[in-house]
Amino acid sequence: MNHKIPLRAAAVAMTLAACTSTxxxxxxxxxxxxxxxxxxxxxxxxxxxxxAIFYExxxxxxxxxxxxxxxxxxxxxxxxxxxKALGVDALWLMPIMPSPFAxxxxxxxxxxxxxxxxxxxADLDALLAAAHARGMRVMLDLVxxxxxxxxxxxxxxxxxxxxxxxxxxxxxxxxxxxxIPCGPIPGFGxxxxxxxATRGQYYFHRFGxxxxxxxxxxxxxxxxxxxxxxxxxxxxxxxxxCDVVGLLHESPAGCDMIPETQAYIRRLRTELDGYPDRAxxxxxxxxxxxxxxxxxxxxxxxxxxxxxxxxxxxxxIAAGSARPLADHFAALQxxxxxxxxxxxxxxxxxxxxxxxxxxxxxxxWRRAAVIQATMPGTPFLYxxxxxxxxxxxxxxxxxxxxxxxxxxxxxxxxxxFTTGTPWIAFGADAARTTVATERADPGSxxxxxxxxxxxxxxxxxxxxxxxxxxxxxxxxxLLFLRESADESYVVAVGMDETATRSGVAAAARxxxxxxxxxxxxxxxxxxxxxxxxxxxxxxxxxxxx
Ligand code: NOJ
Numbered sequence: 001m002n003h004k005i006p007l008r009a010a011a012v013a014m015t016l017a018a019c020t021s022t023x024x025x026x027x028x029x030x031x032x033x034x035x036x037x038x039x040x041x042x043x044x045x046x047x048x049x050x051x052a053i054f055y056e057x058x059x060x061x062x063x064x065x066x067x068x069x070x071x072x073x074x075x076x077x078x079x080x081x082x083x084k085a086l087g088v089d090a091l092w093l094m095p096i097m098p099s100p101f102a103x104x105x106x107x108x109x110x111x112x113x114x115x116x117x118x119x120x121x122a123d124l125d126a127l128l129a130a131a132h133a134r135g136m137r138v139m140l141d142l143v144x145x146x147x148x149x150x151x152x153x154x155x156x157x158x159x160x161x162x163x164x165x166x167x168x169x170x171x172x173x174x175x176x177x178x179x180i181p182c183g184p185i186p187g188f189g190x191x192x193x194x195x196x197a198t199r200g201q202y203y204f205h206r207f208g209x210x211x212x213x214x215x216x217x218x219x220x221x222x223x224x225x226x227x228x229x230x231x232x233x234x235x236x237x238x239x240x241x242c243d244v245v246g247l248l249h250e251s252p253a254g255c256d257m258i259p260e261t262q263a264y265i266r267r268l269r270t271e272l273d274g275y276p277d278r279a280x281x282x283x284x285x286x287x288x289x290x291x292x293x294x295x296x297x298x299x300x301x302x303x304x305x306x307x308x309x310x311x312x313x314x315x316x317i318a319a320g321s322a323r324p325l326a327d328h329f330a331a332l333q334x335x336x337x338x339x340x341x342x343x344x345x346x347x348x349x350x351x352x353x354x355x356x357x358x359x360x361x362x363x364x365w366r367r368a369a370v371i372q373a374t375m376p377g378t379p380f381l382y383x384x385x386x387x388x389x390x391x392x393x394x395x396x397x398x399x400x401x402x403x404x405x406x407x408x409x410x411x412x413x414x415x416x417f418t419t420g421t422p423w424i425a426f427g428a429d430a431a432r433t434t435v436a437t438e439r440a441d442p443g444s445x446x447x448x449x450x451x452x453x454x455x456x457x458x459x460x461x462x463x464x465x466x467x468x469x470x471x472x473x474x475x476x477x478l479l480f481l482r483e484s485a486d487e488s489y490v491v492a493v494g495m496d497e498t499a500t501r502s503g504v505a506a507a508a509r510x511x512x513x514x515x516x517x518x519x520x521x522x523x524x525x526x527x528x529x530x531x532x533x534x535x536x537x538x539x540x541x542x543x544x545x
Pocket of ligand 1: 143207243
């Protein structure tokens with residue numbers, strides 16, 4: 001079966017729609033703006049992150065410059081133009097600091113350096129300069145909750161019970177504590193306490209034993225981490241992705257986002273606001289509302305990852321009904337304070353590749369990408385998603401490595417990633433899904449995503465506009481309206497994968513007739529109502545004002 005969905009570039013969409021459709025009435029052509037100028041305006045100033053396309057990079061796997069098989073910062077710098085051409089505005093780098101790599105860098109042994117495998121501080125400066133010269137931004141991963149067990153702070157703390165950093169970590173005579181009712185995070189072992197023979201006590205860790213939790217009840221710990229944040233902000237990074245940030249404090253009252261942790265996040269935000277146009281995104285430690293990460297809307301995080309979409313979307317997309325998706329995004333709008341921005345991911349370094357999660361059915365990922373690009377929130381892509389990259393088979397650190405294999409860029413040994421031997425084997429079919437191959441194929445995943453991102457670019461309604469779910473009498477069709485002050489768009493996504501479906505949104509009250517921008521669905525205004533027709537696994541993005 002051919003799963004390729006025809007893609008029409010936004011600029012020529014109206015013309016093509018008019019030429020190729022014999023049954024449709026002529027569509028309106030709304031006055032077009034200079035989208036490049038609009039994009040520049042929207043991506044400037046403190047609200048830039050609402051309109052940016054973020055791209056998560058595992059530096060180890062993006063591009064090797066030195067031939068040692070390990071991706072590095074100079075390699076990443078050399079690929080900025082490729083990423084920009086895809087439509088990427090901002091990078092989130094998974095941890096780049098020195099680390100023994102018990103958890104792919106989420107076990108930091110020096111917060112003020114660069115992992116020698118990845119390069120030097122000067123290489124980071126060069127990356128920042130090159131990114132900024134292209135109008136791109138760079139966010140670092142900030143691991144606040146725990147350090148490596150090789151971090152000098154921990155090495156000192158474990159010496160005895162009286163050293164200056166004795167209570168920088170959480171120690172107990174027993175593998176428990178009456179004040180800490182918190183167990184290990186699922187997937188990170190059976191216990192949250194490990195005995196340290198030197199100190200003769202147990203230390204607390206929500207993650208692996210090589211990742212002892214810092215004790216945020218000690219104000220010196222919080223102050224030291226604010227120093228770390230300032231160090232990187234002074235260097236010019238554009239913000240942080242804050243790892244499991246809700247877990248900083250534990251108390252009998254709870255383990256996640258307790259008031260003291262919220263207060264600390266406010267301090268971090270105050271520091272961040274001392275620098276222009278910086279932003280932070282929160283990683284929740286689990287499911288549930290992200291509202292606590294936003295505080296009043298301007299005093300905590302600018303963005304938080306929406307795990308309640310990230311986890312279930314492959315099931316929702318395949319289930320035939322649009323209801324769960326409509327309900328999820330409508331409820332999110334209600335729950336978040338004004339100013340809050342969701343960060344929408346389809347996958348990340350902790351998940352299986354989309355290819356695996358969708359059973360290899362590319363058109364499921366494509367419809368999800370349409371939702372990611374057009375629902376309220378900021379899209380965060382994970383490197384390789386643009387190729388619908390296949391999972392790897394080799395594991396070096398842990399099973400998640402299957403979604404962390406190197407980018408196949410072009411033909412030849414090392415597939416353009418390295419001139420040496422890659423640190424981990426490429427995933428299946430890598431040679432067939434290189435960036436070069438996919439760029440040359442107008443039906444490829446890469447071409448699809450590039451067209452979608454180009455459509456979102458410079459359209460304020462998608463990054464910051466209002467959302468209205470349009471109820472359709474056919475439950476398989478997701479239909480919604482996004483509006484900014486002077487433009488309105490309708491998006492239709494079909495959940496039926498085998499039949500064309502048509503339905504009526506009786507109370508759509510669209511401001512104008514539909515101009516097709518992308519996709520094969522059709523939308524016809526009938527007074528207050530609108531008729532939408534969607535081919536199997538189809539979608540449509542329409543301008544209606
Ligand atoms: C969340 C990160 O996404 C994950 O990869 C890591 O293992 C844990 N935090 C611990 O830092």
